[in-house]
Amino acid sequence: MSIKGFHILFIVVSTLLALGIGCWCIWVDLTVGEPVYRTGAIASFVSAVVLIVYGVLFYRKMKRLRLIT
Amino acid sequence: MEIPYTVSARRDTGLWNAKVGIWLFLASEVMLFGGLFSAYIFLRLDAEPGDWPHGLLNVPVGTGNTAILIASSVTVVLAWAALKMRDLTKYRIYMAITILCGVTFLVVKLAYEWPQKFEHFGAFIKEDALGKYEPYLGNKHLLEKGLSPRKEITGHLHNKEALSDPNIKEYEIALDPVYADPTNPAMDRPHFWPMPATEKIATIEKSDVKYANMFLPKHSAYFASYFTITGLHGAHVLGGVLVFCYMMLPASTRIYRHNPEHLANRVEVAGLFWHFVDLVWIFVFPLFYLL
Numbered sequence: 001m002s003i004k005g006f007h008i009l010f011i012v013v014s015t016l017l018a019l020g021i022g023c024w025c026i027w028v029d030l031t032v033g034e035p036v037y038r039t040g041a042i043a044s045f046v047s048a049v050v051l052i053v054y055g056v057l058f059y060r061k062m063k064r065l066r067l068i069t
Numbered sequence: 070m071e072i073p074y075t076v077s078a079r080r081d082t083g084l085w086n087a088k089v090g091i092w093l094f095l096a097s098e099v100m101l102f103g104g105l106f107s108a109y110i111f112l113r114l115d116a117e118p119g120d121w122p123h124g125l126l127n128v129p130v131g132t133g134n135t136a137i138l139i140a141s142s143v144t145v146v147l148a149w150a151a152l153k154m155r156d157l158t159k160y161r162i163y164m165a166i167t168i169l170c171g172v173t174f175l176v177v178k179l180a181y182e183w184p185q186k187f188e189h190f191g192a193f194i195k196e197d198a199l200g201k202y203e204p205y206l207g208n209k210h211l212l213e214k215g216l217s218p219r220k221e222i223t224g225h226l227h228n229k230e231a232l233s234d235p236n237i238k239e240y241e242i243a244l245d246p247v248y249a250d251p252t253n254p255a256m257d258r259p260h261f262w263p264m265p266a267t268e269k270i271a272t273i274e275k276s277d278v279k280y281a282n283m284f285l286p287k288h289s290a291y292f293a294s295y296f297t298i299t300g301l302h303g304a305h306v307l308g309g310v311l312v313f314c315y316m317m318l319p320a321s322t323r324i325y326r327h328n329p330e331h332l333a334n335r336v337e338v339a340g341l342f343w344h345f346v347d348l349v350w351i352f353v354f355p356l357f358y359l360l
Contacts, residue, residue, distance in 0.1 A: 001092075003340045007146045010344050010351075014139050017351050021132065024359050032254060036262070047136075054143070065150070 004062050011055040018048035076330045091338040095345050098305075102349050105301070109294040109356065118217035122191070122291045125223075125284070127263050130182060131358040134174050138347045141170035145313075145340045152333040157325060160336075164317055167343070171310040178303055186284040186292070190226035192240055198277035205244065205271055207251025222248050222273060225266040231275070232282070240273045240281060295357055302353060305346045312339045 001009075022044030029037035074086040082089055113121055148163035194202055199220065203209065208218040226232070227241040246256040249267040256264075275281075282288045286296040315321065316336060325332040 003146060003149055003337045003344070006341055006344045007142065010142055010348055013348060013351050017135070017355065020355060021359070024355075032257060034255070051139075058146075062150075065154070 008055060008059060011051055011058070015048050015051040015055070018044050018051060022048065076328060076334060085334060087334060087338045088341075091341050095341065098345060098349075102298075102301075102352075105294070105298050106352065106356070109298065112290045112294060116290070119220045120193075122221070122289060125186075125189075125291075126295075126358045127182060127185070128358050129262060130177060131354055134177055135350060135354050137170045137174050137177075138350050141167045141174075142344055142347045144170065145336075145343050149333060149336045149340050152325070152329060152336055155329055157322070161317065164313055164336075168310055168313050168317070171306050171313070175303060175306055175310070178299065183296075188225065189223060189284040190240070190242060190281070191221050191223040191284065191288060192242070192273050192281035193221045193279045194273070195277055195279045196220075201277060202271075202273065205248040205251060210252040219248075219251070222271060224248065224271070226283070227270065238275055240275065240278070242271050242273060243267065244269045244271050298353055299357070302346065302349055305349070309339070309343045309346055312342070 022041045025037040025041035025044060029035070029041065076085060078085050144163045144166045148160050148167060151157075151159035151163055194206070199206060199208065199218070202222060205222050206219045211218055222242060222244070224242040224244040227243060228237060231237040231240050243266040245266050246264045248271065249269040250256045273281075284292055286293045316332070316339065321332055321335075324335070
């Protein structure tokens with residue numbers, strides 16, 4: 001596997017982590033009730049979206065530059 | 070003498086040699102970290118209820134470090150892409166940012182997170198003395214809610230000499246919030262922002278203590294695993310940073326001038342290693358900080 005493939009895999013795993021952190025924040029907010037966790041959850045989900053957008057743009061750019069065939 | 074297959078692929082493997090080498094190396098790394106992760110998971114599964122420390126790590130700092138490593142993976146790929154585009158200036162900028170991210174990660178870990186742990190203290194109370202420290206533990210309240218009992222009291226040790234002096238018969242601890250107000254769910258861990266120890270002092274007799282120590286590897290299986298895995302991971306980050314620094318030296322520029330593809334291939338294998346190191350952290354973070 002090349003660095004491009006590994007990078008896309010890494011971004012996928014990072015996105016899953018961001019979603020996981022978001023779910024964890026919601027869970028802690030429901031059990032402990034600290035509102036700051038709600039902000040953490042929102043930030044995590046926004047990060048996940050940013051990572052997805054970056055991943056798609058990266059793939060397109062690599063394809064455009066013919067670094068991914 | 071020219072070393073063969075540094076740029077062009079071998080006919081039998083279809084790859085240039087360094088790529089075969091890095092994947093063999095990463096396979097051995099998977100086994101190394103896999104063994105350590107397995108050990109951690111089994112230690113945790115076998116722990117008695119209440120024996121496994123929980124919520125002791127600084128989640129915002131860990132999250133920040135995770136973001137730094139993810140960003141560094143992006144910049145290392147951009148550095149490689151810049152080389153492919155034959156843009157040496159951009160390559161240097163992205164590589165410098167990658168190095169900066171790696172160094173920041175290490176500084177946060179070694180100069181902030183680890184020393185914070187070394188200053189914290191925990192005393193595991195003997196089973197038959199748990200009732201005596203009920204005002205700090207709040208186990209009756211936990212039992213009513215169906216939660217695991219607390220067996221350890223943590224905070225800042227006032228009389229540190231008590232650890233080594235057998236003539237001192239008790240520990241004086243400035244309690245962590247959860248033990249200062251044990252029935253208040255708002256004080257319970259985890260806290261998003263770490264809460265400092267309170268001014269409430271508890272005196273714990275040494276004869277009631279099963280085991281007590283600062284938050285060092287010998288404190289518990291949890292901290293032994295934490296320091297081993299994060300320490301080994303930190304060593305890998307340091308290794309990656311050193312390799313990237315080498316790739317910024319004039320020697321690497323000479324390689325670029327001679328054959329740009331040769332340097333691009335070197336950056337690619339170093340980048341693969343860096344991605345692996347970051348991927349390991351993606352597993353370390355939730356395992357230690359969140360779960």
